[in-house]
Amino acid sequence: MEKKDEKKENREIRYKNRMRIARTIAEAGAISKNEIGVRLGLSMPTVLQCVKELKEDGIVMESGEYGSTGGRKAKVLSIAGDAGFAAGMDITKSHIAFVLVNLNKELVKKARIRLPFSKEYSYYEGMGDWLRVFLEQSGEGKEKILGVGISLPGIVDQGEKLLVSSQALGVENMSFKQFERIAGYPCQVESDVNGAAYAEFYGEGRDGVYLALDDTVEGAVFMDGALYGGDSRKGARFGHMKLERDGRRCRCGGRGCVDAYCSSQALLGEDPGLEVFFKKAEAGEQGYKARLDEYLEYVAAASVNLRMAFGCDVVLGGKAGKYLKGFRRELDRKVEKYDQLDLDLSFLRIGKCQPEMSAYGAALKLVDGFFGEGL
Numbered sequence: 001m002e003k004k005d006e007k008k009e010n011r012e013i014r015y016k017n018r019m020r021i022a023r024t025i026a027e028a029g030a031i032s033k034n035e036i037g038v039r040l041g042l043s044m045p046t047v048l049q050c051v052k053e054l055k056e057d058g059i060v061m062e063s064g065e066y067g068s069t070g071g072r073k074a075k076v077l078s079i080a081g082d083a084g085f086a087a088g089m090d091i092t093k094s095h096i097a098f099v100l101v102n103l104n105k106e107l108v109k110k111a112r113i114r115l116p117f118s119k120e121y122s123y124y125e126g127m128g129d130w131l132r133v134f135l136e137q138s139g140e141g142k143e144k145i146l147g148v149g150i151s152l153p154g155i156v157d158q159g160e161k162l163l164v165s166s167q168a169l170g171v172e173n174m175s176f177k178q179f180e181r182i183a184g185y186p187c188q189v190e191s192d193v194n195g196a197a198y199a200e201f202y203g204e205g206r207d208g209v210y211l212a213l214d215d216t217v218e219g220a221v222f223m224d225g226a227l228y229g230g231d232s233r234k235g236a237r238f239g240h241m242k243l244e245r246d247g248r249r250c251r252c253g254g255r256g257c258v259d260a261y262c263s264s265q266a267l268l269g270e271d272p273g274l275e276v277f278f279k280k281a282e283a284g285e286q287g288y289k290a291r292l293d294e295y296l297e298y299v300a301a302a303s304v305n306l307r308m309a310f311g312c313d314v315v316l317g318g319k320a321g322k323y324l325k326g327f328r329r330e331l332d333r334k335v336e337k338y339d340q341l342d343l344d345l346s347f348l349r350i351g352k353c354q355p356e357m358s359a360y361g362a363a364l365k366l367v368d369g370f371f372g373e374g375l
């Protein structure tokens, strides 16, 4: 009996070491066996054995040699990107975006299809069909697909694979377990703002908060390499921090919230689209410049509040965030006015704001999970 336990224990240790080594290679991008041993405090025979197994499984490969310092040249180890893939899907009212991400976290394929959202079973089937087409076109075998990360516009319950509520889709308690059965792949759900934040901060090795300036203002907190949800996923609701006492009426029923001043809807009012709005503002057209100026004032105040609360990088994203790149100087001037404590404003960044960011982040979580516990 004792012997059996010992065997089991050894197997678990070996498994853990393999996992730690694969993760170290994934994080480093390229690394030598020696360096792995130093970083993880493992003996050379252990490193050699684990690397051998990882190579046999096709997860790790040799991608060259380091320059010689005398003696044998050290081999460069890296992750074999095409050993596995994660799919990501971002669901919106009228479209679905698909992405495919390899084990090196590279986005290798993307597509966007029009599929109006509905609560009917046929919608799950439609999603499943498109997912199959997308994956088939990638040419990768089913056994290489780790799973599907689904980004949803609302509050999600990851354990139950449930979209708890979504204002954007007008739906409550929509389960994705049924979709998982139809799709035939393990699925994970994530809120779109968390997906985008994950894509923004993952692998940077630093904390950050994300302020999504979309039709509504949403937020996310990335801390110690993971997303922070708060009690019952109630954290990071930056859209309802107060900017003005007795200010504008907010959709939450309160007054003076960030959402009432910084959402793309608050900026646009009756105007039809952001692109036209920002062009007119850039051209200095009467009224538009003043509205943008006021908008930037509130975005600056909200950003500085977040900086004071968290003390880390603040990234602006979302539909409206994308356009702020062209108005960085104006924004900085306002941030400077509100922030008396920072010597430079490099903490504030405009995000990548790519349309497929949320789907990419949802897929990235699966890749990260693979190196965490999937091996």
Ligand SMILES: [Zn+2]
Pocket (backbone or CB within 6 Å): 239, 240, 250, 251, 252, 253, 254, 255, 257, 258, 259
């Ligand atoms: Zn509110």
